[in-house]
Amino acid sequence: MTTKLFGTKVPRVEDQRFLRGQGRYVDDLLTDDPRLLHAAVLRSPHAHARITDIDVADVLDVEGVLAVWTYDDLVDAMAQPLPLLIPHPTLTHGRTQYALAKDEVNYMGEAIAFVVAVDRYVAEDAVARIRVSYDQLPPVVGIAAARAADRLVHDDVPGNVGARMEQENGDARAAIADAPHTLRLELDVERSACTPMEGRGTVARWDPDTSRLTVWSSTQTSTGVRGCVAAKLGLDLAKVDVITPDVGGGFGVKINHPWPEELLVPLAAMTLGRPVKFTEDRREHFISSAHERAQVHHVEVGFDDDGRVLGLNVEFWHDHGAYTPYGLIVPIITSTQLLGPYKPANYRVVFESLYTNTVIVTPYRGAGRPQGCFVMERTMDAIAAYLGKDRTEVRSTNFIQPDEFPYEHGLVFQDGRPLTYDSGDYPASLEKLKTLVGWDEFEDFRAEMAAQGRRVGIGLACYVEGTGVGPYEGAHVHIETSGKVKVATGLTTQGQGHQTAFAQIVADTLGVRFEDVEITTGDTRKMPYAVGTFASRAAVMSGSAIHLASLRAREKALRIAAEALEAAEDDLEIVDGVVSVRGTDASIDLGTVAVLSNPLRYAFDEASKAATQFSVGDPGKPPVAEDDEPGLEGKDFYSPERSTFANGMHAVIVETDPDTAEITILKYAVVHDCGHLINPMIVEGQIQGGVAQGVGGALYERMEYDEAGQLLNASFMDFLMPYVTEVPTTIDIDHLETPSPLNPLGIKGAGEAGVIPSAAVFAAAIEDAERPYKPTLAITAMPISPSELFDLRLAHADVPAEAIAEETR
Amino acid sequence: MxxxxxxxxxxxxxxxxxxxxxxxxxxxxxxxxxxxxxxxxxxxxxxxxxxxINALPGLGHVRCSSDGGAAGVRIGALARHAHVLASTEAAEVQPLLAMALSHVAHPTIRNRGTTVGSIVHADAAAEMPMVLRLLEGSVDVASVRGRRTVPAGELFAGPLESTLAHDEIAVEAFFPALPEGAGVAFQEIARRHGDYALVGVAALVETDGGEVVRARVGFVSVSDVPVVVDVTDSLDDPAGKALAELDPAADIHATAAYRAHLVKVLTPRVLADAVHHARERNT
Incomplete structure (x- = not known):
């Protein structure tokens, strides 16, 4: 290969389209179709209530309204609760909602009625005329209320506990009891949410002539949606196509499925015989899509004089909201990934997953890891502070060493497989980070700033991220007679740059021009077997599958070309789509090979004519040999035995204003190891986006529920997603490339990395900035606002001014 | 939606x-x-x-005058924040306009939002109602019954409530020019750039021979209506005087105590900036 693209910063082919407003999202579909109808949803204004009556009499009088559905209109599978997608033996009390509420609502925003009208305005007018009678019930809001269980979310779920799960490696409690030093920490992380630019959306069209349903959905899994729609509407799978067009961000919320509207829109389209569209608005996204993050942790840790963790016992409570459609994925990830790059000699973790009368909780970028990382890193910082040691030293003492891979933690990961790290070099990563952020020079900087009356602090946090979870992804590679290469993989894309990164793999593996490769994602017509885009798995899973499928296509191309060129396969090379015999000028275009691969010999184009000079196949045998098939294609699936574990370390220097308690980011540094990089620019983009989202989670965003379960900040005016002005203008990034032995490309996932350590790293840096002045101040809850930092300062005594002067001298 | x-x-x-x-x-x-x-x-x-009213003629103006008693900036009902902010003449005649307008939301909002509209929306968390009040400006109002001029001190009735009648349109706001020997300053603290301030403070000081002879401070987001406090007699503790007239409240972004604290931090800072501004103009 002359030009290797793998590992280079190929500009994203998607960007021209996206930046010029030429993206095509669900809401852009069928806009010219005069038959298109629009849906709106009546949502519960109460967090917890029994529905005693729904009166829709006034609705059908509204001009332009075609139909309204309530629970009573649903039949068969649609009248059953929505699926519990990922059951788990410890999820003893899993509950899911109905597509439309049956008798009871359990969060503000739960869908009650579905109206279809000629436009969304009329649909909303109609929704406003539905009269629902409620008997309000006392709501359960927040982890404390859920644990107290004075009130129950579901009458048949005692203690509001959906699941209790415990894992242990060794005997943590005994190890802590015997340890020379022990600490206890109480830690708290608030609710947040993905809030992609594009909310949820679904369009469906029913073709009565062919009895075929086409659904377009803004989802992270088109195959999953297809399966649900077919099952719920009683259709044969083969009669349902699900297509995912451009998606304006997912970040996890769109992996949960089916959303009520993903079923109700196709139902309406079939019932009314007209295409129907639902486009979620921003307020709906806040109150009826998923949230994440809220957990409370209690930590006990025992350690020796070096800070080596001898025993770690973590109990935590996870707020999963009103229902559990996505099972226990988030708390299981927290409980296992909490360990990060460390190897406590004994570890016990137990969690309870609790019901509250709030929006459901499903994975949000990081998916339970930010909480785990916050807990582990706060613990490391606490140990270092207790022993008076440098924070990096305590971490080094606890690192898994490079020669210990594969490292078995003795726990079970979210995919049901053993938690086994495949590769990494944590000491090397830490050295890189210290250099990048200037760790060893920081005290000089602190003193310099202190002399100007400024407070600065530094923090670091390390994480390990299980990426590329199975079970599988597949790819189909088709080389057309033009030489163009059409590749399909089934998972969806929501802006990550898959078209670019996957095309790089194809170009390299197959030996074709990057420009000749076209990637299709998320279309069940092209690739009906697929899982989805989540858990930082697209590059690992589909990237590997695409590589394997390309190898198959290449293998076939070489076999046919060898025959045509009367040469040995080993003597052939493919460069820029031309197969040639090394050291000669004998060659054949891949497009011509594609013609030869198909015994159908209508010479309708130049490629066909060009092929006539070559002769392949044995005239004594059938035109398509027994073990062969026509066409130049390759199809393969990649299914790893377990996840591959990427890792990284972040450090931040912050300034805290002595007067206003405002928090300013001065420097943000990231060392990242996701194995071999397919496209460093895309990986760095993922890191930057993740850090931006992490800044939001650490310093700005939270879901403000009041005691009645009303979400007070369900808009971007009051839910403070950071603007570009709040995010560091530069992020210093360095890479380590420790390849994964688990896949042919040696790659690991990179999608979630940037967001995982944010709460941990900001808590550490803010605490570090304050400690010289407030020695007892500890940051134990995130996010933190200036108002809260102000409160913390009030709650902790000052160091006498003379002592500070002494220190900085 | x-x-x-x-x-x-x-x-x-x-x-x-x-x-x-x-x-x-x-x-x-x-x-x-x-x-x-x-x-x-x-x-x-x-x-x-x-x-x-966007098709009405003759309301898009930002007209500056530095003559005598009518000296000031007249802003028509259809002048956008961005238009006012871009006027170097307006910034010279009354520098507080630009100082405050740069804190009004973001460029996209300033490109459409009107300064007069913001004033009569009467939001105590918005910058321009307070600025009008601090500068002792006025609003010209028209209705089928005729025209009248409403001084800023009589414009704000309550939270998001002006004293304008339902059938009245504010057609022009008048911001008096900054007199000689006077200085202004503005600072605010918001959770994100361009958000409504947690607390915003503006000051107008008049000096004579370098001495402060009059000092007034206006506040954003710490009261139900735009509040201006005369602190001429309490320059040793202007925030203390102000807080007696303010009513900082808690919301999801900040506690009342934190807002009161920010009033204490910002008030002396902004006064000092305004004095500095006055001296700079004199030199």
Whole structure:
């Protein structure tokens, strides 16, 4: 290969389209179709209530309204609760909602009625005329209320506990009891949410002539949606196509499925015989899509004089909201990934997953890891502070060493497989980070700033991220007679740059021009077997599958070309789509090979004519040999035995204003190891986006529920997603490339990395900035606002001014 | 997030607009729409009619005068924040305008939102109502009954409530020029750049021979209506004097105590900046 693209910063082919407003999202579909109808949803204004009556009499009088559905209109599978997608033996009390509420609502925003009208305005007018009678019930809001269980979310779920799960490696409690030093920490992380630019959306069209349903959905899994729609509407799978067009961000919320509207829109389209569209608005996204993050942790840790963790016992409570459609994925990830790059000699973790009368909780970028990382890193910082040691030293003492891979933690990961790290070099990563952020020079900087009356602090946090979870992804590679290469993989894309990164793999593996490769994602017509885009798995899973499928296509191309060129396969090379015999000028275009691969010999184009000079196949045998098939294609699936574990370390220097308690980011540094990089620019983009989202989670965003379960900040005016002005203008990034032995490309996932350590790293840096002045101040809850930092300062005594002067001298 | 049905008028003359308002008690005026349209979309407001004044002639002006008693900046009802902010002449005649306007939301909002519209929206968390009050400006108001001038001190009735009658349109705001020997300053602290301030403070000081002879401070987001406090006699503790007249409240972004603290931090800072500004102008 002359030009290797793998590992280079190929500009994203998607960007021209996206930046010029030429993206095509669900809401852009069928806009010219005069038959298109629009849906709106009546949502519960109460967090917890029994529905005693729904009166829709006034609705059908509204001009332009075609139909309204309530629970009573649903039949068969649609009248059953929505699926519990990922059951788990410890999820003893899993509950899911109905597509439309049956008798009871359990969060503000739960869908009650579905109206279809000629436009969304009329649909909303109609929704406003539905009269629902409620008997309000006392709501359960927040982890404390859920644990107290004075009130129950579901009458048949005692203690509001959906699941209790415990894992242990060794005997943590005994190890802590015997340890020379022990600490206890109480830690708290608030609710947040993905809030992609594009909310949820679904369009469906029913073709009565062919009895075929086409659904377009803004989802992270088109195959999953297809399966649900077919099952719920009683259709044969083969009669349902699900297509995912451009998606304006997912970040996890769109992996949960089916959303009520993903079923109700196709139902309406079939019932009314007209295409129907639902486009979620921003307020709906806040109150009826998923949230994440809220957990409370209690930590006990025992350690020796070096800070080596001898025993770690973590109990935590996870707020999963009103229902559990996505099972226990988030708390299981927290409980296992909490360990990060460390190897406590004994570890016990137990969690309870609790019901509250709030929006459901499903994975949000990081998916339970930010909480785990916050807990582990706060613990490391606490140990270092207790022993008076440098924070990096305590971490080094606890690192898994490079020669210990594969490292078995003795726990079970979210995919049901053993938690086994495949590769990494944590000491090397830490050295890189210290250099990048200037760790060893920081005290000089602190003193310099202190002399100007400024407070600065530094923090670091390390994480390990299980990426590329199975079970599988597949790819189909088709080389057309033009030489163009059409590749399909089934998972969806929501802006990550898959078209670019996957095309790089194809170009390299197959030996074709990057420009000749076209990637299709998320279309069940092209690739009906697929899982989805989540858990930082697209590059690992589909990237590997695409590589394997390309190898198959290449293998076939070489076999046919060898025959045509009367040469040995080993003597052939493919460069820029031309197969040639090394050291000669004998060659054949891949497009011509594609013609030869198909015994159908209508010479309708130049490629066909060009092929006539070559002769392949044995005239004594059938035109398509027994073990062969026509066409130049390759199809393969990649299914790893377990996840591959990427890792990284972040450090931040912050300034805290002595007067206003405002928090300013001065420097943000990231060392990242996701194995071999397919496209460093895309990986760095993922890191930057993740850090931006992490800044939001650490310093700005939270879901403000009041005691009645009303979400007070369900808009971007009051839910403070950071603007570009709040995010560091530069992020210093360095890479380590420790390849994964688990896949042919040696790659690991990179999608979630940037967001995982944010709460941990900001808590550490803010605490570090304050400690010289407030020695007892500890940051134990995130996010933190200036108002809260102000409160913390009030709650902790000052160091006498003379002592500070002494220190900085 | 779609508005409830409403009638829509886009009159070509002020007279027509005033007539439409007078005839329809449920009508609202649409200028930049940066506050009204979100309220409509969230169905928090459902006027029976919108009277869109964007086609009215002669209301887009930013007119500056530095002569005598009428010296100041006259801003028409259709002048956008961005237009006012871009006027170097306005910034010279009354520097506080630009100082405050740069804190009004973001460029996209300033491109559409009108300064006069922001004033009569009467939001105590917005910068321009307070600035008008601090500078002792006024608003010219028209209705089918004629025209009148409302001094800023009589403009604000309560939270998001002006003293304008339903059928009145604010056609122009007048911001007096900064007198010789005077200085102004503005600072605010917001959670994110461009957000409504947690606390915003502006100061206007008049000096004579370098001595402060009059000092007034205006506050954003710590009261129900824009509040201006004369601190001429309490320059040793201006924030203390101010806090007696303010009512900082808690919301999801900050506690009342933190807001009061920010008043204490910002007030002396902004006063010092204004004094510095006055001295700079004199040299």
């Amino acid at each position: 779609k508005p409830a049905p409403f009638a829509f008028r886009r009159p070509a003359t002020l007279e027509e607009a005033l007539a439409a308002l007078a005839e329809e008690p449920g009508a609202k005026v649409l200028a930049g729409g940066q506050s009204l349209v979100p309220l409509l979309s969230m169905r928090l407001a459902a006027p029976s009619m919108l009277v869109d």
